[in-house]
Amino acid sequence: xxxxxxxxxxxNIQEGKTATLTCxxxxxxxxxxxxxxxxxxxxxxxxxLIRENEKEKRKERLKVTFDTTLKQSLFHITASQPADSxxxxxxxxxxxxxxxxxxxxxxVKA
Amino acid sequence: xxxxxxxxxxxxxxxxxxVTLRCSPRSGDLSVYWYQQSLDQGLQFLIQYYxxxxxxxxxxxxxxxxxxxxxxxxxxxLSSLELGDSALYFxxxxxxxxxYEQYFGPGTRLTVT
Numbered sequence: 001x002x003x004x005x006x007x008x009x010x011x012n013i014q015e016g017k018t019a020t021l022t023c024x025x026x027x028x029x030x031x032x033x034x035x036x037x038x039x040x041x042x043x044x045x046x047x048x049l050i051r052e053n054e055k056e057k058r059k060e061r062l063k064v065t066f067d068t069t070l071k072q073s074l075f076h077i078t079a080s081q082p083a084d085s086x087x088x089x090x091x092x093x094x095x096x097x098x099x100x101x102x103x104x105x106x107x108v109k110a
Numbered sequence: 111x112x113x114x115x116x117x118x119x120x121x122x123x124x125x126x127x128x129v130t131l132r133c134s135p136r137s138g139d140l141s142v143y144w145y146q147q148s149l150d151q152g153l154q155f156l157i158q159y160y161x162x163x164x165x166x167x168x169x170x171x172x173x174x175x176x177x178x179x180x181x182x183x184x185x186x187x188l189s190s191l192e193l194g195d196s197a198l199y200f201x202x203x204x205x206x207x208x209x210y211e212q213y214f215g216p217g218t219r220l221t222v223t
Contacts, residue, residue: 034211043200043214089153097166098143100153
């Protein structure tokens with residue numbers, strides 16, 4: 001069955017540094033992949049969508065890459081700020097179903 | 111504010127009972143998704159409706175059912191509730207069936223005692 005793996009351990013970084021989060025998937029070839037941010041007790045918020053024919057997508061301080069050969073997506077936050085502290089979820093879409101990863105918690109220290 | 115509304119915000123009920131969760135999608139969105147999020151399971155896709163029709167089913171129990179009405183709002187019915195059904199239930203909406211970002215509501219926190 002389709003499986004998504006995200007870093008289960010929390011990522012701690014210093015303010016101003018670049019945070020890099022990883023999303024690996026198996027047994028699937030998604031047409032596109034999405035990244036969401038979730039704060040405790042709140043609904044996920046859409047950040048970026050990248051299609052299988054796109055290598056990279058940027059939005060302000062965010063950058064997503066999508067390597068269909070490695071079956072991996074990387075999510076980067078440059079010049080990170082304490083306000084970026086949250087859980088980041090990747091999601092695969094295809095076959096009319098959405099599968100979310102368990103998420104990676106990011107802590108940005110001032 | 112995503113534009114997706116969910117009611118109620120909190121629900122406390124006893125085992126064996128039945129509850130209904132309600133969701134209103136963003137204006138113009140035709141697709142509605144339901145998700146369950148518990149501490150040990152992450153965000154689990156339950157079911158999707160598009161313009162009133164069931165589009166996809168995930169890990170939805172037989173005790174759970176959903177529908178989308180002509181005005182596009184959706185309801186998730188949970189019956190014969192068990193302690194393990196305690197979770198956050200999110201509704202999301204999108205413009206179409208796939209290849210579009212989903213906008214999540216604030217969720218309904220269900221506690222089964």
